[in-house]
Amino acid sequence: xxxxxxxxxxxxxxxxxxxxxxxxxxxxxxxxxxxxxxxxxxxxxxxxxxxxxxxxxxxxxxxxxxxxxxxxxxxxxxxxxxxxxxxxxxxxxxxxxxxxxxxxxxxxxxxxxxxxxxxxxxxxxxxxxxxxxxxxxxxxxxxxxxxxxxxxxxxxxxxxxxxxxxxxxxxxxxxxxxxxxxxxxxxxxxxxxxxxxxxxxxxxxxxxxxxxxxxxxxxxxxxxxxxxxxxxxxxxxxxxxxxxxxxxxxxxxxxxxxxxxxxxxxxxxxxxxxxxxxxxxxxxxxxxxxxxxxxxxxxxxxxxxxxxxxxxxxxxxxxxxxxxxxxxxxxxxxxxxxxxxxxxxxxxxxxxxxxxxxxxxxxxxxxxxxxxxxxxxxxxxxxxxxxxxxxxxxxxxxxxxxxxxxxxxxxxxxxxxxxxxxxxxxxxxxxxxxxxxxxxxxxx
Numbered sequence: 001x002x003x004x005x006x007x008x009x010x011x012x013x014x015x016x017x018x019x020x021x022x023x024x025x026x027x028x029x030x031x032x033x034x035x036x037x038x039x040x041x042x043x044x045x046x047x048x049x050x051x052x053x054x055x056x057x058x059x060x061x062x063x064x065x066x067x068x069x070x071x072x073x074x075x076x077x078x079x080x081x082x083x084x085x086x087x088x089x090x091x092x093x094x095x096x097x098x099x100x101x102x103x104x105x106x107x108x109x110x111x112x113x114x115x116x117x118x119x120x121x122x123x124x125x126x127x128x129x130x131x132x133x134x135x136x137x138x139x140x141x142x143x144x145x146x147x148x149x150x151x152x153x154x155x156x157x158x159x160x161x162x163x164x165x166x167x168x169x170x171x172x173x174x175x176x177x178x179x180x181x182x183x184x185x186x187x188x189x190x191x192x193x194x195x196x197x198x199x200x201x202x203x204x205x206x207x208x209x210x211x212x213x214x215x216x217x218x219x220x221x222x223x224x225x226x227x228x229x230x231x232x233x234x235x236x237x238x239x240x241x242x243x244x245x246x247x248x249x250x251x252x253x254x255x256x257x258x259x260x261x262x263x264x265x266x267x268x269x270x271x272x273x274x275x276x277x278x279x280x281x282x283x284x285x286x287x288x289x290x291x292x293x294x295x296x297x298x299x300x301x302x303x304x305x306x307x308x309x310x311x312x313x314x315x316x317x318x319x320x321x322x323x324x325x326x327x328x329x330x331x332x333x334x335x336x337x338x339x340x341x342x343x344x345x346x347x348x349x350x351x352x353x354x355x356x357x358x359x360x361x362x363x364x365x366x367x368x369x370x371x372x373x374x375x376x377x378x379x380x381x382x383x384x385x386x387x388x389x390x391x392x393x394x395x396x397x398x399x400x401x402x403x404x405x406x407x408x409x410x411x412x413x414x415x416x417x418x419x420x421x422x423x424x425x426x427x428x429x430x431x432x433x434x435x436x437x438x439x440x441x442x443x444x
Contacts, residue, residue: 004117004430005100005423007037011075011109012093012102018053018076018143027053027139030075034137041120043135048155050147053139060123060133067440068132070161070400071433072390073112073168074141077104078415085417099420106412110421111167111429112137114407118433130441134161141168141388144188144350149393156397163363164394165436167429169406170414172380173254174422177371180404181364182282182383183391185317185354187327188290191216191334192310193342199295199304210341212309213294220311222337223287228272230287230315232333235326240319240356242283249381250278263411282383286316316387323351352389357401362443367403370435374428405432 014030017023031047031054038045038058045058053076062068080090080103088094093102100110115135122129136159138148152159171178193212200209225231257277261269271280280286290313295306315330317323331346338344358364359381368379384404391402407425408414 005095005426007117008100008110008113008426009093009102011037011113012100012104013091014075015080015091016076016104016139017079018140019079024053027076031056031139034075038116038135041116042123043119043133045135048151050140050151052143052147055139055148055151056135056137058135058137060119060129062132066130066132067163067443068134068161069437069440070134070136070159070164070394070398071112071115072164072166072394072402073115073135073137074108074139075104075112075137076139076142077109078107078142080417082417087418090417090419095423098424099422100426101418101420103419105419105421106408107414107419108141108168110426111407114426114429115165115167115433118430119437121430122434122437129437131437132161133437134159138390141390144186144352145390145393146350148390149397152390152393152397160398161400163440164391164398164400164402165367166388166391166402166404167407167432168388169384169386169404170408170410170412171406171425172382172410174409175375175377176254176380177368177375177377178380178382178406179359179364179368179371180382180384180406181357181359182319183355183404184282184285184383184385184387185321185323185352185392186314186387186389187317187323187330187348187351188312188314189327189330189346189348190310190312191219192308192345192347193219193338194308194345195342196305196307199307202303202305206305209305210339211305212342213306215339215342216292216294216309216311219334219338220289223289227274228270230285232287232326232330234329235285235287238320238322238325239285242279246283246381246383250276250282253278253380253382260410281385283318285318285321288314288316290314316385317354319354319356321354323353327351350389352387353392353396355388355391355395355402356383361401363401363403363440366439366443367405367436370432370439371405373435374432403436405436407432 016030090103294309296302
């Protein structure tokens with residue numbers, strides 16, 4: 001296994017941050033490395049440019065009469081900030097206490113690389129795979145996959161598959177095989193307020209012109225009512241209710257609110273009244289302020305009325321909400337509630353649709369058997385609070401459902417400092433790949 005870990009460490013050393021253009025050379029170098037690694041594994045591999053970062057495709061010899069499985073993942077990662085909170089540098093992987101610490105270790109390099117190694121080992125031991133495999137590994141998932149749906153449409157003939165397999169979600173607890181059958185969607189946006197033409201002396205001008213920072217926080221406070229519900233009219237019109245069988249499954253899960261709270265480090269849990277913690281994160285939509293910017297942020301005082309104020313926003317959506325529809329509703333709400341004493345501009349950068357599948361389908365049951373064989377325990381059924389923007393596009397464009405068989409633990413610190421991935425889960429992921437392909441091959 002040491003050889004596999006060394007290859008993973010090499011993969012993790014690339015600072016393939018898609019959100020920041022200064023990292024683009026590293027993103028492209030990572031894609032080039034991945035192409036060579038797929039070829040070394042015995043697959044045909046090629047790189048495809050897009051309007052943003054390249055897509056890596058790899059496949060085995062396609063044979064008629066076999067099922068075709070598209071394995072999706074991404075090689076781009078989140079920005080590593082804040083750097084001072086990392087115990088070790090984010091792009092210098094280190095193994096501690098059975099886990100590998102690095103940005104991208106869980107999200108998603110460790111998980112997709114386990115599939116690559118699983119295929120490589122099958123080819124080495126058997127000389128073939130039981131199915132036709134297509135790997136699609138993109139470099140823009142962390143920025144909403146803005147070019148991938150168009151890529152799917154342009155390459156639909158060569159990418160059409162019976163099913164899509166994805167390990168980019170999490171397990172409910174260590175050692176508990178987890179099948180995710182739903183994802184939340186998301187539009188991401190920014191609201192910008194402009195007041196005076198420049199920062200003004202707060203003594204000379206304060207009280208005579210509106211402070212954009214003050215107006216902004218007052219505007220953002222209107223996003224929620226006193227019960228934690230999003231106050232945008234029409235926001236909940238399309239929300240699909242949770243079904244009774246889901247409530248029963250979720251009640252049996254090894255979840256504990258106190259343990260959840262300890263993982264967050266927050267003083268208390270909080271959210272929309274009238275719903276359990278799991279319902280809030282899996283089946284209810286949210287509005288979040290992701291960042292605020294205005295005025296002077298340096299050491300010591302600088303007494304100004306800032307010229308501008310801005311906030312980054314995201315809205316997690318659930319089936320059957322439509323992110324395109326809600327972008328207009330949200331923009332209208334913010335504009336109507338912003339007083340004319342400042343100018344407002346609302347824009348959206350990216351979005352993704354929510355996703356829901358039937359876990360009782362033939363492919364769903366095949367994935368569950370593979371999970372049980374790999375982990376030796378009954379499967380937990382969950383929806384995922386996070387988003388993978390392209391999953392619904394696989395359904396819309398290719399007509400393929402997605403099997404979400406995650407290997408990330410709840411304390412993986414994805415998107416946070418000290419992101420980590422257990423070596424044990426990497427090894428389990430290799431076996432899971434092999435079991436999953438065998439189970440799919442046997443479907444009639």
